[in-house]
Amino acid sequence: MRGICFVFCCFGLNMKLHAQQTAAGSMSTAGAEALSKSSVSPDYQIREGDMVQVSVFDEPELAAGGRVRKDGTIQCPMIGSVKIQGLSQSAAARLIEEAYRKDYLVHPEVNLFISQFSVQRITILGQVQRPGAHELPAEKDLTILQVLGMAGGPTRIANLKKVLVKRVEGGQERVYKVDVNSMASGNQTMMFYVREDDVITVPESFF
Numbered sequence: 001m002r003g004i005c006f007v008f009c010c011f012g013l014n015m016k017l018h019a020q021q022t023a024a025g026s027m028s029t030a031g032a033e034a035l036s037k038s039s040v041s042p043d044y045q046i047r048e049g050d051m052v053q054v055s056v057f058d059e060p061e062l063a064a065g066g067r068v069r070k071d072g073t074i075q076c077p078m079i080g081s082v083k084i085q086g087l088s089q090s091a092a093a094r095l096i097e098e099a100y101r102k103d104y105l106v107h108p109e110v111n112l113f114i115s116q117f118s119v120q121r122i123t124i125l126g127q128v129q130r131p132g133a134h135e136l137p138a139e140k141d142l143t144i145l146q147v148l149g150m151a152g153g154p155t156r157i158a159n160l161k162k163v164l165v166k167r168v169e170g171g172q173e174r175v176y177k178v179d180v181n182s183m184a185s186g187n188q189t190m191m192f193y194v195r196e197d198d199v200i201t202v203p204e205s206f207f
Helices: 002-038 089-103 144-150 180-184
Strands: 051-056 064-067 073-076 080-083 110-116 120-126 132-136 163-169 172-178 199-202
Touching (some): 051 089, 064 073, 080 089, 089 110, 144 180
Antiparallel strands (some): 051 064, 051 110, 073 080, 163 172
């Protein structure tokens, strides 16, 4: 009898541990999803290559997900392709709601969040400790001061008054001359924010 009781006690303990582990896993998944939602700036604009998840309240068959395609769209059940590139998460959700409301649902409640960001890169050349390509955190806007920090900071012979930023805008290449020294001194009006594919060159200071 003691042996039987021992077996049942062990079995019960294992079942309890399994239930706790399952609950913990579920909480971890939910926590990761909540973190993904809360960590994105409200102003972040959805980009090509971002992974998005779409759900409609009380309509599980309308759930959708996938990467934003080159034309800026995702595929949703019943309504087809919806262009969400360039929109915030909330604006994209409202757009999908309007599409469902038009022909299919009376009061759709759509939730959309980015589960994975596309990779954005910039190139930093010249007088920095780690020149080369660097990945940008897509959900944040970084100043040139911050990205120079990502490259290990300037060398001792860097000329931070004449940093050059090459950028393509509207199909045209533009070159900006940025005084990083003024930003470092706390001049907020001089802050310069970088964009994907910027090429930043920190020249050498000639004494």
